[in-house]
Amino acid sequence: MKHIEIKIGGFGGQGIVLSGFIMGKAASIYDKKNATLTQSYGPESRGGACSAQLIVSEEEVDYPEVQKPEILMVISQEAYEKFTPCLVKGGILIYDEDLVNSVNNLPKETRIYSIPSTRFAEELGRKIVTNIIMLGFFTAITSVISYESMKKSVLSSIPAGTEELNLKAFQKGYEFGLEKVNGV
Amino acid sequence: MNNIKPAVLTGEHFMNGDYACAEGALACGCRFFAGYPITPATEISEKMSRRMPEVGGIFIQMEDEMASMNAILGASWAGVKSMTATSGPGFSLMMENFGLGIMMEVPCVLVNIQRGGPSTGLPTLVGQQDMMQARWGSHGDYEVIALTPSSPQEMFDFTIKAFNLSEKYRLPVLLMSDEIVGHMTEKVVIPEEKDIKIVNRKKPEKYTDKYLMYKADKDLVPPMANAGEGYKVITTGLTHDEKGYPAMNAEAQEKLIKRLCDKILKNKADIIETQEQETEDAEIIVVAYGSPARSALSAVKLARKEGIKAGLLRLITVWPFPDEKILEVANKVKTIIVPEINRGQIVREVERCSYGKCNVISLPKLGNIHTPYEILKVIKEVSL
Incomplete structure (x- = not known):
C-alpha cells in the first residue's frame, strides 16, 4: 500500500468529517504514514450533503483532493448515488444497510461490504455511535490502518466519559467486519 | 489571569490549517484576538475563544470586522501581540483600518482564509481572488508583507513568521491563506518552546522625555513605546512628523510615505522567501x-x-x-x-x-x- 484514496459520504451531523479525522489521525500520528484530510460541505451545519476525503500515503501528499477513491464508505442513499460513479474499478464499497437500501448498477468487480450499523448503534443505546461502528467495520475490511492505531485514535478523538460506549461500538463493527472477511 | 494550560502544545498533532494558525499565534506570544466569525476562517476564532482564556489571553467576538481590526491595533499599542482572522467580505471591511495600521506602524497579524468572491460569493469553496486586494485594498501608497502557506504545518510556521515580520518592521502582516489549506487536516509538528524563534518589537533604549514617536533608526523602523509605559505616545492616521503630530504639508508626506515604503523595499532580501x-x-x-x-x-x-x-x-x-x-x-x-x-x-x-x-x-x-x-x-x- 503506497498511496490510497478514501472517500466518506453522508449528511452533515452524521460524523462524516470526524470519521475521516479519526482515520487520518490513526494513519499519520500512530501508523506514522502521511495523511491528508479534506472535506466538502454545504452552508448548512446539519442535514446537507457532506463528504470527507482522505489520502493515506507512504510518500508526501502533494495534490490533496480525492478524485478516484479506492475505498468508498457511505452513510446515506444520496452519498451512495453521488459518489459510487467515482469509485475505481475493483474498489471497496462500505455502507450502512439501514440508510442505503438501493444498491445496484455497480460494476461486478466492486467489493461490497454492508453493515447494519444504525441498528447496532441503537442496540448499544446511542445512535450517535453509528460512525464509530462503521470505523470498526472499515478497520476489519480494509488493511489501510492498523487496529491498534485506529483504537487509539478513536479514544483520543471523542469526548471524555464516552470511552466505554465508543470502544464497544468500535469493537462491534470490527468483529462484524472480521466475520464478513472470514466468510463466517 | 494565570496560565492554566501551556501555550505551546509541543508534539505531533493531526490538525487543520485554521487550528494550526491559532496555535502558531499562541506559540509566539499572541495574547489578544478580536474577530467576527466567517467561513472558512471560523475555526480560527473558535480555537482562539477556547484557548485564549487557557493561556491568560483575551478573546473578543466583535460586532463586525471594522471593529475587529481596530481592536487588534489598540491591543498592539498596549504592548500585546494581536491577531484577527477573516475571509473575503470581512477582509473588505478591514481594509480601512488595515491602512490605519500601516500609517501608525502597528505590529499585528491579519489572516485571510480566502474563499470565492466577489461579495459573499462561495463561502465554503476556495479562492485566491484577494491577492491584489492584499496589495492595494486600502487607499494610499504603501508596501505590505503577505505570506501564502500551502499546508497546515505552514499555517503554524508562517503565522509565527508573520508575527516576527510584523514586530520587526512594524506593520500589520497578512497571512493570505485559502479555504483548502485552512480546512485541510494533516500532521502538524509543534516544536519545543525554546526552539521557536521569536522576534519582539524594538523598544526605545532608555527613558527620555525627548523620545520621538516616529524617529526611525537606520533600518527605517522607529523603536516603539507602548501606551502606558510613560512615554508620550501620540499617533494618528494623518500624515505626521517624527513627534507623531499631524503635519499637513508635502514635505512631511514625502518623507513619511517614502520611509513607510522603503522600510519594506530596502529590506526585501530579508523579507522575501x-x-x-x-x-x-x-x-x-x-x-x-x-x-x-x-x-x-x-x-x-x-x-x-x-x-x-x-x-x-x-x-x-x-x-x-x-x-x-x-x-x-x-x-x-x-x-x-x-x-x-x-x-x-x-x-x-x-x-x-x-x-x-x-x-x-x-x-x-x-x-x-x-x-x-x-x-x-x-x-x-x-x-x-
Missing part, C-alpha cells in the same frame, strides 16, 4: 502559491517522469513581490506557467517582472484547485 524544486535545468517553470502549489508540484513530478524539464518556483511571500527572482527565472526558461484560483492576478506581476524574456501563461481556475493533470496538460503543450 521563495522555494524551488527541480528548477536547476528546467525549461518550463510553474510559479504558484498557496494550495495550487501542491497541484503544481505534483504536475512537475509527473512531467519529470515523462522526461520534460519542468520545475516549481513557489512563492512563500507574495508581497513584496520577488521581482528579481522572477527575472532570473525568466532569463533561464522558455515558459512560465502561473496557476491561480482567480482570473489571473499574480500572473500580471510575473509578466511585469519577466520583461518579455520568456513566454508567460496564465492558468486561471475558479472554485477549486487545479488538478495536477490540468497543469501537466499545459506543461506538455508548451514542451513540444
Whole structure:
C-alpha cells in the first residue's frame, strides 16, 4: 500500500468529517504514514450533503483532493448515488444497510461490504455511535490502518466519559467486519 | 489571569490549517484576538475563544470586522501581540483600518482564509481572488508583507513568521491563506518552546522625555513605546512628523510615505522567501502559491517522469513581490506557467517582472484547485 484514496459520504451531523479525522489521525500520528484530510460541505451545519476525503500515503501528499477513491464508505442513499460513479474499478464499497437500501448498477468487480450499523448503534443505546461502528467495520475490511492505531485514535478523538460506549461500538463493527472477511 | 494550560502544545498533532494558525499565534506570544466569525476562517476564532482564556489571553467576538481590526491595533499599542482572522467580505471591511495600521506602524497579524468572491460569493469553496486586494485594498501608497502557506504545518510556521515580520518592521502582516489549506487536516509538528524563534518589537533604549514617536533608526523602523509605559505616545492616521503630530504639508508626506515604503523595499532580501524544486535545468517553470502549489508540484513530478524539464518556483511571500527572482527565472526558461484560483492576478506581476524574456501563461481556475493533470496538460503543450 503506497498511496490510497478514501472517500466518506453522508449528511452533515452524521460524523462524516470526524470519521475521516479519526482515520487520518490513526494513519499519520500512530501508523506514522502521511495523511491528508479534506472535506466538502454545504452552508448548512446539519442535514446537507457532506463528504470527507482522505489520502493515506507512504510518500508526501502533494495534490490533496480525492478524485478516484479506492475505498468508498457511505452513510446515506444520496452519498451512495453521488459518489459510487467515482469509485475505481475493483474498489471497496462500505455502507450502512439501514440508510442505503438501493444498491445496484455497480460494476461486478466492486467489493461490497454492508453493515447494519444504525441498528447496532441503537442496540448499544446511542445512535450517535453509528460512525464509530462503521470505523470498526472499515478497520476489519480494509488493511489501510492498523487496529491498534485506529483504537487509539478513536479514544483520543471523542469526548471524555464516552470511552466505554465508543470502544464497544468500535469493537462491534470490527468483529462484524472480521466475520464478513472470514466468510463466517 | 494565570496560565492554566501551556501555550505551546509541543508534539505531533493531526490538525487543520485554521487550528494550526491559532496555535502558531499562541506559540509566539499572541495574547489578544478580536474577530467576527466567517467561513472558512471560523475555526480560527473558535480555537482562539477556547484557548485564549487557557493561556491568560483575551478573546473578543466583535460586532463586525471594522471593529475587529481596530481592536487588534489598540491591543498592539498596549504592548500585546494581536491577531484577527477573516475571509473575503470581512477582509473588505478591514481594509480601512488595515491602512490605519500601516500609517501608525502597528505590529499585528491579519489572516485571510480566502474563499470565492466577489461579495459573499462561495463561502465554503476556495479562492485566491484577494491577492491584489492584499496589495492595494486600502487607499494610499504603501508596501505590505503577505505570506501564502500551502499546508497546515505552514499555517503554524508562517503565522509565527508573520508575527516576527510584523514586530520587526512594524506593520500589520497578512497571512493570505485559502479555504483548502485552512480546512485541510494533516500532521502538524509543534516544536519545543525554546526552539521557536521569536522576534519582539524594538523598544526605545532608555527613558527620555525627548523620545520621538516616529524617529526611525537606520533600518527605517522607529523603536516603539507602548501606551502606558510613560512615554508620550501620540499617533494618528494623518500624515505626521517624527513627534507623531499631524503635519499637513508635502514635505512631511514625502518623507513619511517614502520611509513607510522603503522600510519594506530596502529590506526585501530579508523579507522575501521563495522555494524551488527541480528548477536547476528546467525549461518550463510553474510559479504558484498557496494550495495550487501542491497541484503544481505534483504536475512537475509527473512531467519529470515523462522526461520534460519542468520545475516549481513557489512563492512563500507574495508581497513584496520577488521581482528579481522572477527575472532570473525568466532569463533561464522558455515558459512560465502561473496557476491561480482567480482570473489571473499574480500572473500580471510575473509578466511585469519577466520583461518579455520568456513566454508567460496564465492558468486561471475558479472554485477549486487545479488538478495536477490540468497543469501537466499545459506543461506538455508548451514542451513540444
